[in-house]
Amino acid sequence: MCFEAASQLEKSSSTSTSPSPYKGRNFHWVFLGCPGVGKGTYASRLSSLLGVPHIATGDLVREELSSSGLLSSQLKELVNHGKLVPDEFIISLLSKRLQAGKEKGESGYILDGFPRTVTQADTLEGVTNIDLVINLKLREEALLAKCLGRRICSECGANYNVACIDIKGDDDTDDTEEVIKERLRIYNKMTQPVEEFYKKRGKLLEFELPGGIPESWPRLLRALHLENDKQSAIA
Numbered sequence: 442m443c444f445e446a447a448s449q450l451e452k453s454s455s456t457s458t459s460p461s462p463y464k465g466r467n468f469h470w471v472f473l474g475c476p477g478v479g480k481g482t483y484a485s486r487l488s489s490l491l492g493v494p495h496i497a498t499g500d501l502v503r504e505e506l507s508s509s510g511l512l513s514s515q516l517k518e519l520v521n522h523g524k525l526v527p528d529e530f531i532i533s534l535l536s537k538r539l540q541a542g543k544e545k546g547e548s549g550y551i552l553d554g555f556p557r558t559v560t561q562a563d564t565l566e567g568v569t570n571i572d573l574v575i576n577l578k579l580r581e582e583a584l585l586a587k588c589l590g591r592r593i594c595s596e597c598g599a600n601y602n603v604a605c606i607d608i609k610g611d612d613d614t615d616d617t618e619e620v621i622k623e624r625l626r627i628y629n630k631m632t633q634p635v636e637e638f639y640k641k642r643g644k645l646l647e648f649e650l651p652g653g654i655p656e657s658w659p660r661l662l663r664a665l666h667l668e669n670d671k672q673s674a675i676a
């Protein structure tokens with residue numbers, strides 16, 4: 442576990458009460474964690490707090506899938522079976538996104554869903570200096586319950602979870618138990634070595650989620666030596 446980057450952050454962080462005290466800082470952070478752990482939620486909250494973009498490679502892949510053609514049908518096949526898309530493909534998608542961001546004047550980012558293989562981590566390390574990698578963890582039974590309850594609203598596209606709210610879900614989801622198990626298997630085989638990759642470089646911060654967002658968010662901020670802001674405190 443490495444708190445070096447987080448403590449550097451603590452030394453230099455502002456005590457201002459303005460909504461974005463971290464704006465202008467070049468955070469290059471990565472979120473790791475099993476499918477379903479909640480990376481997207483925490484990455485998105487941190488991105489608002491820190492004023493840097495939240496770049497989720499799953500979203501980049503879904504955008505690509507929404508275009509038509511042979512390529513997208515091949516990709517769909519992989520994605521629907523819980524498999525990873527090829528390294529060269531995802532690296533090229535992310536490079537384009539980072540380049541577009543640079544042209545718009547973005548500095549820094551929170552990456553979510555990348556890197557998922559050691560080849561991806563190696564490539565990223567060759568082009569940028571990642572400051573901190575946050576590895577979110579959840580107890581296994583809580584993770585499975587959460588994954589199996591995960592749904593996407595067919596009306597508005599929002600994510601929700603029938604394990605957290607008391608309504609009956611329909612069966613219109615790709616998250617069958619088999620696909621979930623396949624995602625977890627691939628995570629263990631392909632992505633766990635990425636944890637090791639960053640651990641060796643002293644960049645990995647392990648964080649076990651103690652429960653839901655109200656309990657976990659303030660603790661995560663404390664672990665990162667960040668201050669809560671008014672907006673995220675009431676969200």
Ligand SMILES: Nc1ncnc2c1ncn2[C@@H]1O[C@H](COP(=O)(O)OP(=O)(O)O)[C@@H](O)[C@H]1O
Nearest residue numbers: 476498499502520524525526531554555556557
């Ligand atoms: N870094 C990556 N490497 C390979 N494939 C990826 C990567 N990021 C996203 N994908 C593909 O996009 C799909 C959706 O991504 P995401 O929403 O992050 O997945 P999940 O539902 O597994 O959390 C993944 O199942 C995978 O097929």
